[in-house]
Amino acid sequence: MTNAVTTTDLVKKYGSTRALNGLTISIPNYAVTGLVGANGAGKTTWMMSVAGFLRTNSGQINLLNSGPFKPEIHCGRISILPQDSALPEESYPLETLVHYARLQGLGKSAALKTAKDILTEVHLADRMSSTIRSLSHGMRKRVMIAQCFIGFPELILLDEPLSGLDPKEVANMRNFILKRGKAQTIVISSHNLNDIELLCDYVAFFKQGKSASLTTVAEITNKSGLLTYALTGSPGSMKALGALLPECTFTLNQRSNELSCLFKPSLMPAAKLNATLIPHLLQSTEIITITSGATLENQIMSEF
Amino acid sequence: MNSFSQLLQITRYEWFTAIRSRRAMVILLLYMAAAICTMNFSINALQKMEQELVKLLQLPETEEVGVVSKTLWKSKPFQRIMKEVSRDNNVYDDLVGKHPVELIFAWLVFFYTPLLVVLVSANRISDDIGSGSIRYVAFRSSRFTWSFGKFLGQAGMIGAALLLSGIGAYIVALIRLHGTTFELLTNIFVWSLRAWIYSIPFLGLAMGLSHLTRSGSKATILGILSISGCFVISAGAHFTKGASGWKSIFAYLATVVPDTHRFFLWRNSAAAVATGATWMITLALCYLFLGYLAFRRRDI
Numbered sequence: 227m228t229n230a231v232t233t234t235d236l237v238k239k240y241g242s243t244r245a246l247n248g249l250t251i252s253i254p255n256y257a258v259t260g261l262v263g264a265n266g267a268g269k270t271t272w273m274m275s276v277a278g279f280l281r282t283n284s285g286q287i288n289l290l291n292s293g294p295f296k297p298e299i300h301c302g303r304i305s306i307l308p309q310d311s312a313l314p315e316e317s318y319p320l321e322t323l324v325h326y327a328r329l330q331g332l333g334k335s336a337a338l339k340t341a342k343d344i345l346t347e348v349h350l351a352d353r354m355s356s357t358i359r360s361l362s363h364g365m366r367k368r369v370m371i372a373q374c375f376i377g378f379p380e381l382i383l384l385d386e387p388l389s390g391l392d393p394k395e396v397a398n399m400r401n402f403i404l405k406r407g408k409a410q411t412i413v414i415s416s417h418n419l420n421d422i423e424l425l426c427d428y429v430a431f432f433k434q435g436k437s438a439s440l441t442t443v444a445e446i447t448n449k450s451g452l453l454t455y456a457l458t459g460s461p462g463s464m465k466a467l468g469a470l471l472p473e474c475t476f477t478l479n480q481r482s483n484e485l486s487c488l489f490k491p492s493l494m495p496a497a498k499l500n501a502t503l504i505p506h507l508l509q510s511t512e513i514i515t516i517t518s519g520a521t522l523e524n525q526i527m528s529e530f
Numbered sequence: 531m532n533s534f535s536q537l538l539q540i541t542r543y544e545w546f547t548a549i550r551s552r553r554a555m556v557i558l559l560l561y562m563a564a565a566i567c568t569m570n571f572s573i574n575a576l577q578k579m580e581q582e583l584v585k586l587l588q589l590p591e592t593e594e595v596g597v598v599s600k601t602l603w604k605s606k607p608f609q610r611i612m613k614e615v616s617r618d619n620n621v622y623d624d625l626v627g628k629h630p631v632e633l634i635f636a637w638l639v640f641f642y643t644p645l646l647v648v649l650v651s652a653n654r655i656s657d658d659i660g661s662g663s664i665r666y667v668a669f670r671s672s673r674f675t676w677s678f679g680k681f682l683g684q685a686g687m688i689g690a691a692l693l694l695s696g697i698g699a700y701i702v703a704l705i706r707l708h709g710t711t712f713e714l715l716t717n718i719f720v721w722s723l724r725a726w727i728y729s730i731p732f733l734g735l736a737m738g739l740s741h742l743t744r745s746g747s748k749a750t751i752l753g754i755l756s757i758s759g760c761f762v763i764s765a766g767a768h769f770t771k772g773a774s775g776w777k778s779i780f781a782y783l784a785t786v787v788p789d790t791h792r793f794f795l796w797r798n799s800a801a802a803v804a805t806g807a808t809w810m811i812t813l814a815l816c817y818l819f820l821g822y823l824a825f826r827r828r829d830i
Contacts, residue, residue: 277665373666
């Protein structure tokens with residue numbers, strides 16, 4: 227697995243505060259990676275440093291295997307959705323996107339076509355020629371997301387891409403990002419862990435700008451080693467369950483009647499487990515749903 | 531896309547967005563209104579001066595009296611005013627015989643242009659840094675290309691403003707004075723062009739300072755203070771001409787302010803105008819580049 231970005235011992239100070247304090251992390255190519263961490267953990271600072279907006283105090287950045295950001299090398303190859311950055315108020319979405327596309331090296335007609343296509347994809351076909359000033363917050367956000375995907379850059383950094391969008395647009399944007407994630411490297415910073423779980427292949431945990439551990443989402447949520455059964459009533463004696471499947475560990479949430487079963491797929495495949503457990507449970511109650519793994523939110527909250 | 535094409539692209543975009551900005555629109559309209567009003571007021575004053583002159587010299591009253599013609603050059607007060615305005619005998623000699631309306635316009639645009647530049651352009655870079663909109667461009671082009679492109683776009687914008695005020699002034703002359711010729715319009719355009727060259731170092735100064743702050747208002751205040759500083763230095767140099775001791779510092783400082791070199795642009799000879807233009811452009815690039823140096827590696 228090659229990496230799109232590697233940062234080593236990165237330090238960024240704001241006065242006496244160290245926003246990044248020797249951060250080392252590698253972002254895999256052609257995958258969607260989520261950055262997760264508390265406020266002030268260094269996610270935004272890391273993104274801004276990678277994009278060349280911030281001057282780091284020490285450490286190395288290797289962007290697309292060609293060193294730190296340099297416009298002559300990386301222009302058109304990376305893009306970013308920066309946080310708290312406004313688009314020029316007097317300009318029009320189409321005009322602005324064409325401008326950005328032209329700067330990335332697209333010809334006049336190609337720039338126009340790409341800008342129109344991408345604005346249509348983010349449901350702004352009817353507002354292409356309205357001023358940015360007249361657009362709602364959510365619409366502006368969609369223009370900001372659209373500009374990231376102009377010209378098919380290799381690496382896209384998205385800082386809180388879905389905040390401020392209505393639920394319908396969140397769903398559309400998720401699909402949009404998922405579709406692109408197969409061919410481009412996308413890094414998403416978000417406090418919405420549901421978004422990270424749905425969109426990302428990998429998650430990097432940032433802790434006080436010091437460490438960032440990279441793990442697959444499936445690994446964290448334990449998709450292959452945890453089944454949760456939502457029941458209508460009590461599953462009966464827990465001792466009996468333990469005796470029935472001694473390889474598994476059972477936990478019952480009595481308030482919600484959710485039975486969690488932790489197992490090792492190598493010792494007990496999920497199909498065999500269900501074949502034994504479900505008939506037993508049906509003797510005493512009904513099963514509403516069966517879900518595999520925990521939510522990313524639950525896992526991360528337990529880590530915090 | 532190479533850097534030059536990017537520069538052209540940024541210049542074009544800057545020009546189009548700047549001309550649509552509310553602030554620019556308001557200031558341009560005010561500037562045009564000021565040009566029209568001043569022209570109208572000056573024509574009134576000159577008409578009176580010309581009529582007085584005819585009476586005083588007991589010249590025969592002709593149809594031309596009160597049309598503000600070149601007759602005014604026979605007036606001692608008018609000559610004194612022009613000498614005072616031009617400050618230099620060579621410049622004065624070049625101005626003698628020019629149409630008074632043309633000279634009013636020239637004085638007007640040279641007087642107001644630095645303020646116009648600061649009010650229209652001083653915030654363009656700092657606002658983009660403050661709002662974060664520079665971040666959408668910073669990974670698509672170099673910071674230098676962006677800065678220089680913004681500067682060129684604003685230069686185009688100021689040029690358009692001066693042309694518009696020239697047209698406004700010509701229309702006033704056309705309405706108020708009989709016998710206004712097309713030649714006057716051409717001459718007004720030439721003065722607009724000269725004033726545009728004169729505006730360039732002030733633009734470089736305002737936009738150079740704009741790199742230093744994230745606030746448009748602060749950048750405008752810095753711009754106003756800096757052009758005031760330029761005029762203080764220029765006036766200091768004028769009043770301490772030939773002085774020795776600490777006062778001689780004004781003579782050195784005056785070399786790097788645009789006002790000192792502006793009268794090259796008032797001359798008739800192409801060589802003098804070219805010298806003035808070279809000074810103006812060099813000063814503009816120096817101011818802009820100094821601002822850019824501070825911005826080059828700062829966090830955005």
